[in-house]
Amino acid sequence: GQNIDQPTEMTATEGAIVQINCTYQTSGFNGLFWYQQHAGEAPTFLSYNVLDGLEEKGRFSSFLSRSKGYSYLLLKELQMKDSASYLCGTVDSNYQLIWGAGTKLIIKP
Amino acid sequence: TAGITQAPTSQILAAGRSMTLRCTQDMRHNAMYWYRQDLGLGLRLIHYSNTAGTTGKGEVPDGYSVSRANTDDFPLTLASAVPSQTSVYFCASSDGASGGTDTQYFGPGTRLTVL
Numbered sequence: 510g511q512n513i514d515q516p517t518e519m520t521a522t523e524g525a526i527v528q529i530n531c532t533y534q535t536s537g538f539n540g541l542f543w544y545q546q547h548a549g550e551a552p553t554f555l556s557y558n559v560l561d562g563l564e565e566k567g568r569f570s571s572f573l574s575r576s577k578g579y580s581y582l583l584l585k586e587l588q589m590k591d592s593a594s595y596l597c598g599t600v601d602s603n604y605q606l607i608w609g610a611g612t613k614l615i616i617k618p
Numbered sequence: 619t620a621g622i623t624q625a626p627t628s629q630i631l632a633a634g635r636s637m638t639l640r641c642t643q644d645m646r647h648n649a650m651y652w653y654r655q656d657l658g659l660g661l662r663l664i665h666y667s668n669t670a671g672t673t674g675k676g677e678v679p680d681g682y683s684v685s686r687a688n689t690d691d692f693p694l695t696l697a698s699a700v701p702s703q704t705s706v707y708f709c710a711s712s713d714g715a716s717g718g719t720d721t722q723y724f725g726p727g728t729r730l731t732v733l
Contacts, residue, residue: 517658540719551708551724552661559719596660604718605676610660 511535513609515597520615521587529582529595529612537602543571543582544596546611552596555582584614592616620644622725624709630731631699639694639728641709648714650692651676651722652684654705661708667692668714699732706730 513533521527533541540559544552558564558573558580570583582595594611601607625640643650652664663676667686681703683695692711696703707728712720 513660539717542721551726553724554721557719557721598661600718605663605666606718606722608661610658 511601511607513597513599513607515595515609515612517610518613518615520617521584523587523589523616523618525587526583526585527587527614529584529597529614531580531582531597531609533578533580533597533599533607533609535599535601535607538575539600539602539604541571541573541580541600542596542598542606543580544598546594546596548593555595587616589616589618622709622711622723624707624725624728626728627726628729628731630733631696633700633732634698637696637699637730639696639707639709639730641692641694641725642690643692643709643711643723643725644690645711645713645723646689647711647723648689649712649720650686651710651712652682652692652694653708653710654678654703655708655727656705664694664707699730701732704730704732 543555546552556571563572568585573580594613596611597609598606622643648669651666653661662678665684667673670689709725710722712722
C-alpha cells in the first residue's frame with residue numbers, strides 16, 4: 510500500500526527554526542512536493558525534490574533521502590505568516606500525486 | 619491573470635440532489651485535477667484529465683463524474699449527493715509537459731455541505 514506520514518501539528522516560536530518531517534512508502538517514486546496551505550485558502554507550491562540532498566530557497570529548505578523514504582522541510586527565521594499547514598506529496602509509479610494529511614504549524618510570538 | 623477559478627465558493631445541498639462544481643483555468647494547462655480535502659485525510663484525487671477529451675479516475679471517483687470538452691474547463695458533477703460528500707473541493711491544473719511531476723496550481727476551493 511501507499512502511505513505518507515507527517516506529524517499532525519507542530520508549534521514553534523517566531524524567529525526560531527522548525528523542521529517538518531515526512532516519511533513515505535509508495536509504489537515507485539518520481540519526486541516529492543511540499544506545499545503550503547493557509548487556513549481557508551488553496552495550497553501553494555513550495556518545493557519539488559527528485560534527487561537526494563538539500564535544496565534551499567530563501568528561508569525554506571527541503572531535503573530528500575530516497576533510500577530512507579524520508580524528506581523534511583526546514584523553515585528558518587520563522588514569521589507569524591508561516592502559520593499554515595504544510596503538505597507533503599509524492600509522485601508514484603503511475604505519476605499520480607499522493608498526499609499526506611498535512612502538518613499544521615502554529616507560530617507563537 | 620486569473621489562474622484557476624472555481625464556482626460556487628460554497629454551497630449547501632440537499633441529499634439526493636445533483637450539482638456541478640465549475641472549474642476554469644486560463645493558463646492553457648493540459649492537465650487538470652479534482653481533489654477533495656477532509657480534515658485528517660489530506661487531499662484525495664477524485665478524477666483527472668491529462669488533456670482535453672480524456673479523463674481518468676483517481677483514488678475516490680465513486681459518486682462523481684467529470685468531462686473535459688476543452689482545455690479551459692473541467693466541471694465535476696455529483697449526480698445524487700450524499701452527506702459523505704461534504705468536503706472542500708479543489709480544482710488544480712498543471713502544464714502536463716513533464717507528466718505527474720509538474721507543479722500543480724490550485725483554485726480557491728468550493729466548500730460543499732450535503733444535508
